[in-house]
Amino acid sequence: MRLGGRLAAAIEILDDMERRHRPAAEALKDWGLSHRFAGAGDRAAIGNIVYDALRRRRSAGWLFDADTSRALAFGALALEWAMDGAAINSALDGDRFAPAMLDGAELAALSSRSLDDAPDAVRADCPDWCVPLVTDAFGDDWVQELAALAARPPLDLRVNTLAATRDKVLSELKGTGAAPCLLAADGIRIPPIDGAGRHPNVQAEPAFRKGWFEVQDEGSQIVAELAGAEAGMQVLDYCAGAGGKTLALSAAMDNRGQIFAHDSEKQRLAPIFDRLRRAGARNVQAVADASGLGPLAGQMDLVLVDAPCTGSGTWRRRPDAKWRLTERQLDVRLREQADILEKASAFVKPGGRLAYITCSIFARENQRQVEAFLAGNADFSLVEPVPLWRARFAKAADRARLGDGGIVLTPANTGTDGFFFAALQRRPA
Numbered sequence: 001m002r003l004g005g006r007l008a009a010a011i012e013i014l015d016d017m018e019r020r021h022r023p024a025a026e027a028l029k030d031w032g033l034s035h036r037f038a039g040a041g042d043r044a045a046i047g048n049i050v051y052d053a054l055r056r057r058r059s060a061g062w063l064f065d066a067d068t069s070r071a072l073a074f075g076a077l078a079l080e081w082a083m084d085g086a087a088i089n090s091a092l093d094g095d096r097f098a099p100a101m102l103d104g105a106e107l108a109a110l111s112s113r114s115l116d117d118a119p120d121a122v123r124a125d126c127p128d129w130c131v132p133l134v135t136d137a138f139g140d141d142w143v144q145e146l147a148a149l150a151a152r153p154p155l156d157l158r159v160n161t162l163a164a165t166r167d168k169v170l171s172e173l174k175g176t177g178a179a180p181c182l183l184a185a186d187g188i189r190i191p192p193i194d195g196a197g198r199h200p201n202v203q204a205e206p207a208f209r210k211g212w213f214e215v216q217d218e219g220s221q222i223v224a225e226l227a228g229a230e231a232g233m234q235v236l237d238y239c240a241g242a243g244g245k246t247l248a249l250s251a252a253m254d255n256r257g258q259i260f261a262h263d264s265e266k267q268r269l270a271p272i273f274d275r276l277r278r279a280g281a282r283n284v285q286a287v288a289d290a291s292g293l294g295p296l297a298g299q300m301d302l303v304l305v306d307a308p309c310t311g312s313g314t315w316r317r318r319p320d321a322k323w324r325l326t327e328r329q330l331d332v333r334l335r336e337q338a339d340i341l342e343k344a345s346a347f348v349k350p351g352g353r354l355a356y357i358t359c360s361i362f363a364r365e366n367q368r369q370v371e372a373f374l375a376g377n378a379d380f381s382l383v384e385p386v387p388l389w390r391a392r393f394a395k396a397a398d399r400a401r402l403g404d405g406g407i408v409l410t411p412a413n414t415g416t417d418g419f420f421f422a423a424l425q426r427r428p429a
């Protein structure tokens with residue numbers, strides 16, 4: 001397929017998403033099933049246009065002064081594929097599968113309208129209702145922070161130190177652009193792709209099948225590192241899900257001590273068994289039923305709460321979620337987080353730690369939750385974020401946003417997905 005056919009497919013998929021209120025991944029998958037002639041390269045390019053259009057939805061709409069799928073897809077090419085109107089039209093010329101070429105009015109809009117003149121929320125590609133949430137989080141930096149959350153993400157891997165070294169994995173991935181991450185001790189980064197490119201399918205690599213690495217954003221690796229799990233500890237991963245953090249904790253503990261991996265949704269926990277086996281993690285016990293946690297009350301050195309959240313820190317990877325999120329959903333998450341913090345804190349032993357993590361950038365899900373918890377739990381206190389960060393990431397002392405109740409990672413500052421981390425210490429007996 002040439003660019004024109006790919007662009008037409010992207011418009012069709014964006015239309016389908018809008019009409020049937022469905023996530024991008026689902027609409028892309030369905031399109032692939034009903035267009036089996038499209039090769040892997042075509043699918044990747046179409047996916048890139050769709051995701052770029054969703055990441056830059058408001059900017060693209062602004063450039064064409066329209067909110068149609070056509071405007072978004074053409075806008076994606078202008079904003080992320082570095083193509084001007086003439087270049088786009090020349091690529092579509094003579095392609096019978098292409099959408100109509102840009103007309104005079106569209107070309108004029110594209111060449112005369114500038115994002116420099118756009119309202120802040122447009123330049124930030126942020127829903128209006130979220131603006132108070134992000135100004136609360138980032139103050140004057142909010143436009144810059146949100147703009148970075150609308151860029152293409154890298155592909156990050158965590159080397160499983162139970163099975164391999166970073167050098168060994170890097171040498172297996174030679175030719176992919178893989179290089180050590182800036183901050184995470186065991187992280188490897190393959191930079192964001194350009195234009196129609198695609199990341200290598202690392203999960204098809206023999207090294208992946210041997211359990212040498214996992215796919216995990218560097219931010220997720222950093223917060224797992226900040227939790228401070230050590231060999232011999234008793235640890236409860238209270239919201240373990242498919243076990244991304246559990247695996248990182250197990251490696252940090254060198255398979256010594258015990259991790260109890262719990263999640264209230266049994267099916268979310270299901271993939272953990274294969275992942276543990278592949279990684280050679282032997283100090284993890286999955287506990288699906290909350291009643292099985294009873295004997296652990298007041299016994300844990302560390303309780304990790306990787307809380308259910310809006311996921312606003314992952315908008316680079318799931319840009320459709322940004323436009324689907326509602327205030328009601330945020331309220332539900334806030335209630336869940338407060339409830340989980342209360343319940344999970346009961347498992348921390350005197351002198352032990354509760355690590356609170358979200359992949360959200362909203363202060364209401366982060367610092368404000370910590371403040372509310374501390375206000376009602378006098379036997380817990382906040383571990384000072386600055387020394388906590390510096391003890392592990394001294395070389396990058398000024399990168400994360402520190403203070404005000406926790407540690408905030410963002411694409412603009414740490415080059416990672418958006419994450420929040422706070423450690424709360426229980427008073428010794």
Ligand SMILES: C[S@@+](CC[C@H](N)C(=O)[O-])C[C@H]1O[C@@H](n2cnc3c(N)ncnc32)[C@H](O)[C@@H]1O
Nearest residue numbers: 239240241243244245263264265268306307308
């Ligand atoms: C952010 S995800 C966890 C991701 C996982 N820790 C990882 O690193 O891959 C949050 C998880 O919390 C779980 N959850 C939601 N409510 C819960 C509750 N009341 N108790 C325990 N887990 C809960 C969800 O099922 C979901 O799997």
